[in-house]
Every structure is written in C-alpha cells, then in structure tokens.
Amino acid sequence: MTIGAAVGMANALLAMGLVLIYMSNRVINLAHGEFGAFAVAMMLALTRSARLNYWLALTISLLATAALAALIERGILRRLFASPRLIVLIATIGIAQLIIVGRLVLPKPRVAGGEQALIGGPNIFPLPFSFTPIEFRRVVIGPQHVLALVVGPLLALAVIAFLRYTSYGIALRAAAENMPRARLLGIPVGRVSTLAWIVGGVTAGMAGILLAPIIGFSATEAVGLPILMRGLAAAMAARMESIGIAFGVGLGLGITDQLVFFWTGRSGLTDLVLLAVILATLLLRRRASRRTVASEESSWEVAEPVRALPVEVTSHPRWRLLGGGAGALGAIVLALAPLPFGDSATFFLATVALVAVVAVSATVLTGWAGQMSLGQWALAGVGGVFGAKLVVTYGLPYWLAFVVAAIAGGIIALLLGLPAVRLEGTALAVVTLGFAVAASSWLFEQSWFRGSGFLVRPDFMPTTVYYFVSLGLLVVAVVAARAFQRKRIGRNMIAVRDNPLQAAAMGIDVNRTKLTAFVFSGVLAAAAGFLWSMGIGLADSGVFDPIRSLSIVAAIVIGGLGSVAGAIVGALYLLAVPYFAGDISPYVGLLASGVGLLLLVLLLPGGLARLMYGGRDLVARAITGLQVRS
C-alpha cells in the first residue's frame, strides 16, 4: 500500500505533466516518458560518473530536462501550431526518438554485469539520505519510498498552486479553454505553452527520478514508453482535462498496481493493468469529450492523395515501354541482388523486405483506413513469438506455423480493432501504444504464448532462399494492398477515413470496414514477424519492443502516408542508414528515424513519396510530351 502510494506519486506527476502539455498544445506528448528517462540518465551520469552531490545533480538534471522541454516546444511544437493534431502526435514520436538517442549517449555507470545491466534498488541509484529499510511482513519500506511520498505531494501541490494562483498558470488554463480569446487579450500563448512544457518536463523528470530507485531502471531504449504509459493511463482517465483527477487516478493506479503485484507476485501485469484502465476509461465515457473530438477533425489532410497519371500518358507507347522496361529491370535487379553481395548484405535486404511488409500493413491501416496504429510491430511480434512457440514447443512444421501465426496475428488485430469501433484518432493511437507496451512486457513473456529456446532457421532456408521468401511476402503484400485499395473495400476505407459519418450515411458498414482493415494488416504484420524471428533466431519481448512500433510509424510517415511505395521507401531508409553508417554510432538508426520524421513533418508533409511522384511526373512529361500534374 505504501509502496503503491509511492509509485502512485510518480504516476500522478507524469499524468499531471501530460495533462498540462495537452492543455497547451492539444497533443498527447508521446515523448513524455522520455523526459523522465532522460532525467534519470542525467542523474545517474552526474552522480555515478561525475560523482556530484545528490542535490546538485538533481538540480542540474531537472534544469537540463526543463531546457530540453523548452527547446522542443520552441523549436518544433511552435512550428506545428496550426498543423493537424495527428501530425503533431507523430512529431512527438520523432522527438521521443531523438531524446532516446540523447539519453543513450550520456555516460552510463559501469555496474558488474556490463553497461546494459538493469540498474535498480537504492544501493545503485543515488538517494539523498538513507536508513535501514523498515520491514513489515513481506513489505519493505526504504528511503526511496519515503522520498517519493514527501516530494511527490509537494511538487503536485506546487503545480496546482501554479495553475490556480499565478498569472501564467491561469493564463495556461485560459488558453486551454479558449485559445483565440486568450490571444486577443494579449496573453502570449507561445510563452505560456513553453512554460507548460517546462513544468511538464520537470514533473516528468522528477517522476522518473522518484520512480527509478523503486522499480529499477535499465539503460536501454525501451525504458521510456512504460514510464509514459504510467502517466497516460491516469491522464486519459482524467480526460486530459483535470489535473486533480489525473493526480488522484495516478495515485490509485500505483496502489492498485502494487496490490496486484502483492497478491499475484507477478510484475509484468503493470502494463496490462494500465492498458485495461485506458481502454475502460475511453470506452466507458459515452462519447469522446468535445475537446478531443474537435481537435481531431480533418486529421488526415496530410495524406494528400496522389493523382494517378492520366490515361493518355499510361497508354502512351513510350511510357508503357519505359514502365515495362523499368519493371523488368527492377525485377531482374531484385532477383539477382543476392549474387554479387555476401550473406550479410542479402540478409539485410531480406530484413528490409520484412520491415517493408509491416510498413505496408501499417499503411493499409493508418494511411487508408485512418486508424492510427502505434502497435504495428507488436502485431508482427504476435506472429514472431507465437510462431516460434508453435515450432519450438509443439514441433509444428514451419509452413504450418507460418500460417497459424499469421492467423493468430489476424485474430489479435481483430481484438485490437474492436475498440476502434468506438475510438478514433488519438484515442486509438493511445490504445494501440498501450497494446504494444503490454504485449512486450506481458503477452510475450507468458509461458502459454512464448516458447523457450531459439527459433532456428531451418536447413532448407539458406540466406538466399530466406531473401526470396521475404521478397515474395513483400510482393504478395504490395499486390494484396493494391488490390485491396482498388476494390470496393479500399474505397470504403478511404471514405471511412475521410468522413465516417458521411460514409455511414452512404450505407457503408463503418465497423466492418475498420475491422477488415485491422485483420488484413494483422495477418500481414504477423506473417512478416514470423519470418523476422526466424531470420534472427530469436523471438522475445526484446526483439519486438514498442520502440520499433514507433519506428514503423516513422517509416510510413517518412515514406509518405498512404502510399505503398512510400512505405517501402521509408522502411529502406530506416534500415539502410544504420546498415551503412552503423559503425559511427549504434544509435544512428534512431537518430535517422527521429530526424527524418521531424524534418518531413516540418518541411515536406507529403513524405518522400511526394518527391518520387514529382519525379514520375517529370519523366512522364519528358517522354510523352503531355501535360502532367499531380
């Protein structure tokens, strides 16, 4: 109970920060957990590597986090002031990836067992004071809990006082309620929003620092998202509106979490509980509150439709010759690709193909059906982990396991899609993110779901064959997606994406359309996931961690939302950068993804595909002499 309250304090702080940022920018800050993780990493670096005093290190860490938050608000969020909120949400993904890189390059304390070891407990994580932990039956209360119980409420009170009594605090609430009016009264909403980010960053940083000695902290990529989920569940329960409720729910969640842990003795349940809370609060409220609805309309303007070439061009003999020639050439190049390269390059190409399949599946879902999924890689993980179980534990032949795994992916996607019947846009994004986190920390760890040991690539599948199988899957995925797009269901999906109400009025079964899209993309993703784990021989939560789900989103945004070719290009970009530049820094992949995402969101919302189609039109104009504009 007490421990729960201590954890709850941290949750509550995170939730408050999320609500604050939501108030100022109308966006769920997916980088929020990264603020916490960043502060913790700073703290560790300063106390362990630089051997600073606790309080000094604390001040510096929080100041750095505040500066980071301010920088992000000024440099990125300010620029997206008028953009659709979903684009801003995607931008926060890019921000999260960049902060991860920033955190990982900080010096890490060396602990027995290597750098990557889980760092937990008061003996490694610094604390300002210590006393012998009080033991009370199975419960142990140490200084870290006391710290959380003291600092947490103080900080929360400070935030509430700030909002209630200071000019800027009231201005923040005012701007959240009626932004145009606030500006008309001369309230500098930009500065107010920067302030909100600073307060949000500091509370998140503090929460991370309080949380780390209690639940442990690992210096890996995947630590930020679980922290985010803790706050997100409570913030969603408070409808992103009430700081007070956010605090209360956060506290309650912490206690529930610890009680569940106390009774079951299992720790992976936390994320499951959080997912359940998010789902429950989202589904229970009758309709999304007016604010969330209003801010999400016309979210998909970015996915600017690409105009098909006019018939005069496509039927032009020279164009057909070129198209056929290019197609044939491409096929030959892809078919011969393994020959000149070694095993490792061929393997690399295979992984590109697989990630591209997942990206295509996400395109179907996100780009066409308008269902934002931040858990696409977790769907792949369903195929990978469950398929491995089928092969390793039950000894199923590979092809059968492949089919069953794909079907399992479809089923899980269907389950995941059920809430989508009721939710849209940001809310669904949050649910799928929760799924990604919970899948990684709970589902993929369950003995009934996960096999033990390695999934060995069978003898009949050397790297070259593996490459062709992967490529084949990609071709199937592209052809299927294209067919899907051209058939009625594809048109229905886009209709549902652009205007669900009107679509329903025209007699389209909105729910069925959404669910079909989910199943379709789940099958594709799971199939690719199975091949992926077969390729690397591993299938566990580390391989299918939620960060990669975000990278998939990055891939399709970078490539160009809503375009199959864009998805492939995006996947290629994401993998090629670390492949070719990986020896400069192990984090160059994340860096490329984050930078690419932000640049595109800021400069070229159409994605790389836009450029490609521009090039296509140029070529078409040049060889046929016809007027082409897309």
Add this chain to the structure above:
Amino acid sequence: MKDAATPKGLRGRLSGYLAGEPLFPIVVLFLLNAVDEFDSRTFELLGPEIADHFGVGIGTFGLINIIAILLVPLVAMPVAYLGDRWKRMPLAVAGAAAWGAFSLGTGLAPTLVLLMVTRVGSSFGKVVNEPVHGSLIADFYSPRSRAKAFGLHSLANPVGAAVASVLAGGIAEALGFRAAFFFLAIPTLITLIVAMRLREPSRGSYERMETPDAPPLPETVRRLWAVRSLRYQYIGLAFAGGSILGIGVLVPFYLRDEFGVQPFLRGVLIGVGTALSAIGIVIGTAVAQRKLDERPSRGLVLLCWAGVVAAVSLVCLAIAPTLWLSILFIWTVMVVFAFVAPGLRAITALVAPPEIRSSAFALAGLIALSGSGFALAGFLIGDRYSVRWAVALMAPIFLRGVLYFFKAATFLDDDVERLLPGHRRKAAARGRRTPVLLEAQGLTVSYDGVRVLFGVDLEIRRGEIVALLGTNGAGKSTTLNAISGIVVPDGGNVWFEGQAVTGEAPERTAARGIVQVPGGRGVFPGLSVAENLKMGCFLIRRDTSLVAERMDEVATLFPRLAERMPQRAGSLSGGERQMLTLAQSFVLRPKLLLIDELSLGLAPALVQELLEAVREMNRSGITIVLVEQSVNIALTLADRAYFMEKGEVRFHGATADLLKRRDLLRSVFLEGAAKRRQ
C-alpha cells in the same frame, strides 16, 4: 601579372564587354580584390598547421579569426565616411599596403598575441575594398557598363581564392606555413605598385549614387526591420552566417584531422571547390534572376531548397566515411553557398527601400557576423570532441537559418509589391499624424485557397463608433479577425497609429491596443469570473494598483458581475457572459475595441444594458468598431457605417446617408430596419 599574359583576343573581348570604356581601372581593382583573398584564404587553409605551431586547438584559432572579423564593423563606418570625403585611390592603396604588411607579419608572428594583432590589422586593411572600390567603379564606369564592371570585380573573389588555395597549400607543404605568407605577399606588393599608377576619377563623374535624404541610422534600421521578409532574412542570416563562418575554418581542420590531408592537396581540393563555386555564382545569378522575374518568392524558395541541400550535405560531411565522399560534400556545400549568394543580394535589393538600400546590405553584413557565436560553439565542440561533431553542429544551425528564409519567402511578394511607387507615396503620407487611428487598405483574406475578402478598405478615426454591417457571410467578422491578427491576410495592409501591423499575431496587436471582443465565445468557462477578469488584465498585471483600480471600475459598470466573482464563468447566463467579455476587454482600456456580434441571442433588456456599457466605454475614449446583425442596434450607436457584401465594401459614410441608399436597403435584412426608422 595575369593581365600582361592575357592574349590580345581576351583584351579585345573584355573591352567590347565594357562598351569600349577603359580596361585599366577594372583590372587594377580586380587585382586588388583578388589579392585580398590571398591573405585570408591562406590563413584559413593553413589553420591546422598554424594552430599546431602555436599549440592551440580549433577553439582558440577560430576565436582569433572571429575577433579579427568582428572588429571590422568598428572601422567600416569611418572608412566609408572617409571614402566619401578623401581621395579614394590613395585610400585603396593604403588599405592594400596595410593588409600586405600585416600578412607578412602573420608569417613572422612569434607569439599568439602578435598573431592576433596581425590578423586584426590585416582585416582592417581589407575593410577599404567594399565601400571604396564600389564608389570608384561607379565613377570609373558609366551606368551602362557599371553592372558588368561590378560583376567582373566580384569575380575576383573566387579567382583569387582558388589561386591562393593552391599556391598556399603547395608552398606550405614544401616550406612551411610561414613561407606561404611571405610568398603570397609578393603579388600584393606588385599589385600595389601597379595600382599607384591609376588616377583618381573625378567624383560623381557620372551621377552620384542617388541617395536623397537618407534617414538617420536608428530610423533606417527600424524601417528595414519593419519589412517582414527582410527581417526574417536578417534573422536567418545570423544563423546561416555563423555556420558559414564556422565551416570555413572547420573544413581544413576536418580534412587534416580525419583524413590526414596535407596542405598542398588541401589547397588543391579547396581551390577546385572555389573554381566550381565560381560556376555556381554564374549559374546562380542567371537562375535566380529568372525566378525572381517570374515571382520573387519563388526565387527565394528555390534558394532555400538549395540551402536545405547544403545542410544535408553538411550532415553527410559529418559522417562521410571516405575522403572522396567528404570532398564531394565539401564541394557541394561550397557550390551551394556560391549559388545562393547573388540571388540573396538581389532579393535584398528588391525589398529594401531604395534610399536606404546600401544600409540594408551593411546591416546584412553586420548581422551575418553576429552569428559568429555559433561558429565559436562549433570550434569549442571541435576541440572537446571531434571536428565531425563540430561540422554536424553547423548543419542544424544552418538549417535553422534556412527555415527563416522560407518564412521570409511567404512575405516577399507582398513586400515587393508594397515598394511599388503608388504604395510608397501613400505610406509616406500616412506617416504624418492624422486623426486616423486605423486604416486598412486592400485587405484580402482566403480560407484554404477560397477568397472571402476582396480588397477591403477601412478608415477608423479616433474616438468614433463605426458599425460594420452586412449580410451573413459578407466578411464582417473576417475583417475584424484580419485586423486583430487571428487570420493572416494574404494581401493588403493594416496601419494602426501610422504603423504597419499587418499580419501581426493577436497577442502583439493586443499589446498595441487593439482588442477584439468575439461574439458569444469570449469567456473562459472553466475559470471563475474573477480569474476571467484577471486574464483581461494580463498585459497590465505587473501594475497591481492599476489592476485593482480597473477591477473597481468594472464592478461599478457591471454590478451583476461583481456579485458573481467566485462563480465559474461557465455557469453564467448568456447576457452575463457577454458582459464579462466586454468587461475583460474594458479593463485593458484598449485604444480600439472591435466588437463582434454583441447582441446575438440576447434578450432586448440585456442588450440595452450592454449598449449603455459600450457607450460608456466610448465616452471614456475608446474607439469602437461594431459588427452587428441587428441594424437597429448598430444605427442607434454608430456615427458612421460600412456596408459589406460578398467580401467587399459596398458603402461607407454617415449612418444617416446609409438610410438614403435604397439600393442597399433593399438587401434582405436592412429593409425591415429602414421601415421601422422611417
């Protein structure tokens, strides 16, 4: 010298190029300008060797470079002043002699401090080139061939730099860096001797530069800053200039530290890059001129994309694994920089008011230098970590600058248009103090590409109440929004108290004294009444006694609100909310109050109460623009009225005159009102 070696054919062609005007002056000035590059290029290229010799890192070396450059503005103004009074040829020669001597001194400097002194001295010497040469060329050549002469003159920079890079690299590799400075001082000396034979032209032999009564400096700067496209270019320049300065110093270090490139090869590589960038200048001039003729903003956007290419190349350069790749990126960056420069100059000339055009360039130069802090940060990082990181740091800084240029592009066309003669005369007349408080001219607004306002003109005088009438969708609210800044107009201008406020953010216009009262949605429902009023006082929040005073006034004007201070505004009735909205604006005591739909959906008794409050505000000196559906209300309050239809003003004048306009009154909703009044 080169001119001696040039074949007769070239000489003949050059002479033809300059329409038969004498060649000797331009040759001399060309040489002076070229040898000026000898010194600075040598110093930059041999940076690694010099730094090693004195046992310092990039940081200290870069700092010397920056200090030498930063002190330039100190002497630039006096030199320009002298250039307008003294004989200029001696000045040019003296400058050249100074940098030649200091360049020699650089080669000799035994200590770091002396090195710094020589650097500062040589950059002072080079100051004469810009103002003095420009003035000389203007007097040597007639306007007809002047542009070409300027073109030839500026070509000296890349030519000099390319030659210098190769020579300096070669000499330094063979004999050490000091030797390079010695040998490269020789051409300067020869040029000096040649230059002394050039006679001073009579001042203003063709006309003087047409600079009618240039305003004093602060006014000049203010006026330049007021041009939005220019302002964003300046801000962008601070970033871009800083990173370009940084790159110049970093590249030689990069080549040496990462790939062990020795001076000669380095000189050749950079020399080739410079030669390539000369091509960039030629192409850039042509392309930019064509795009600018088409539409200025398109030209700037093109340059911006070139800038993005440079930024990307910088990143690539930072991670380039092989020498040849890195060379490729260095060249790309150099060519892009060269490509962009002439276009940017042309754009500045395009939007700067003619009489302060030269100041516009001077200011650009100063601002570009102000970014040297960024360069210094890069040098320190280069010292602390590696040159790669320093180069990588330059990329986002440069990109930041480019983003500002993108922003500048959005205002460019409008600003260019504003300089057209008709506009300018009006703007000048407007500068005089008139009772006009607000003037809008040719205001056009589009939502998502659909135009809703078509050139609306308004004139609001101090102290009056003006009604803005019209049918639904006529653009009344949009007009108010465009004035207060909630929507950014895509054409036209708004002046408030004689100053252009077009497109300023609403929080800025509010600070100037324009406050808009939005119809029916002016309160913050979740905040208490007291907090709502407090938000009205946000701009005066520091003056607590004033806030208290205004709150009291509100309490007497709206007793109903005073009773409900702790209540949530969301729990108020519609009329009370409207009151609160008015009160929020009233506490700010704006100069101009824009009221949108005051009476919408309110009971007549309440409306009377609100009208009384509006009159009271007007009596206290607030000018009021009133948008109303209900003509009755508007006509009882307002002195003058504007009548709008389909995004245009159809009528404006005294309200009494409006009633005589049968044609307008036939329009649906006015009819009833007119009957009632008659």
